[in-house]
Amino acid sequence: MPHVHTASARHRTRLIAVFGLTLAIFAVEVVGGLASNSLALLADAGHMFTDVFGIGFALGAIWIAGRPATSERTFGFLRLEILAAVANALLLFGVSGYVLYEAWRRLFEPPEVTSGLMLAVAVVGLIANAVAVFLLREAQGHSLNMRGAYLEVMGDLAGSVAVIVAAIVIALTGWTPADAVASAAIGLLIIPRTWSLLREALDVLLEATPKGINLDHVREHILEAPGVADVHDLHAWTITSGMNVVSAHVVVEEGAKTGDILDHLGMCLSDDFDVKHSTFQLETPEHVEWEARADQAQL
Numbered sequence: 001m002p003h004v005h006t007a008s009a010r011h012r013t014r015l016i017a018v019f020g021l022t023l024a025i026f027a028v029e030v031v032g033g034l035a036s037n038s039l040a041l042l043a044d045a046g047h048m049f050t051d052v053f054g055i056g057f058a059l060g061a062i063w064i065a066g067r068p069a070t071s072e073r074t075f076g077f078l079r080l081e082i083l084a085a086v087a088n089a090l091l092l093f094g095v096s097g098y099v100l101y102e103a104w105r106r107l108f109e110p111p112e113v114t115s116g117l118m119l120a121v122a123v124v125g126l127i128a129n130a131v132a133v134f135l136l137r138e139a140q141g142h143s144l145n146m147r148g149a150y151l152e153v154m155g156d157l158a159g160s161v162a163v164i165v166a167a168i169v170i171a172l173t174g175w176t177p178a179d180a181v182a183s184a185a186i187g188l189l190i191i192p193r194t195w196s197l198l199r200e201a202l203d204v205l206l207e208a209t210p211k212g213i214n215l216d217h218v219r220e221h222i223l224e225a226p227g228v229a230d231v232h233d234l235h236a237w238t239i240t241s242g243m244n245v246v247s248a249h250v251v252v253e254e255g256a257k258t259g260d261i262l263d264h265l266g267m268c269l270s271d272d273f274d275v276k277h278s279t280f281q282l283e284t285p286e287h288v289e290w291e292a293r294a295d296q297a298q299l
């Protein structure tokens with residue numbers, strides 16, 4: 001397989017920009033959180049730290065995944081992007097759990113919070129996170145790796161909003177537990193999107209049928225091809241985001257033009273199912289009978 005440009009690699013420049021923004025916000029929120037004694041800001045900073053690590057890992061995965069395949073790794077390192085998505089999801093679950101624990105503790109022992117500084121830092125974070133979301137809004141629809149980064153900055157955006165609301169409540173009412181409530185909201189916002197990301201990434205690792213591909217429909221299209229008598233051992237899976245693969249044993253009729261069949265099936269799967277990499281084993285009815293006898297002999 002030649003050097004591959006994955007769906008994530010096409011948006012690498014945007015991800016680098018988001019990485020720089022995230023790193024800057026993290027530094028500002030750590031300083032602001034310590035100075036204002038705001039758990040909500042520190043919780044958001046903790047989330048930002050996982051983003052710095054996660055996005056950096058995603059960038060590393062994109063670079064390594066772009067390396068050409070070898071005889072030892074025939075698909076290269078393409079799966080690293082999926083592993084990066086899994087790592088990001090697990091990291092986000094850990095941060096969410098810690099934030100929820102700390103929020104519960106502070107809810108009953110709320111410390112003094114400097115709401116003015118807390119609000120100013122949160123507004124800066126909101127603006128920067130909004131820019132990051134804008135940069136990744138299109139890319140996240142094409143890659144699980146990019147979606148992981150997108151979900152992280154979306155969580156950061158929601159976290160900034162929660163911190164702003166808490167700062168305003170504290171400034172107007174003096175009710176400092178609002179900081180802990182905002183922290184809990186940030187932790188809870190992370191969980192559903194993270195679970196969705198983890199589930200999709202695990203589906204890829206388990207070689208589940210890709211979303212948007214109905215194997216019954218694929219089977220129908222193959223059987224409709226001129227010269228095709230039957231199909232079996234039909235499989236579809238994903239190597240990495242944007243790279244779906246189909247393989248099948250296709251039984252051909254006597255006298256069929258195998259070259260025409262392969263051209264027809266390849267074009268059909270590419271145009272109708274967006275499958276660019278398909279492998280077909282063409283068989284005669286006699287070979288199918290031989291396979292059945294061989295399988296029976298192994299029982």
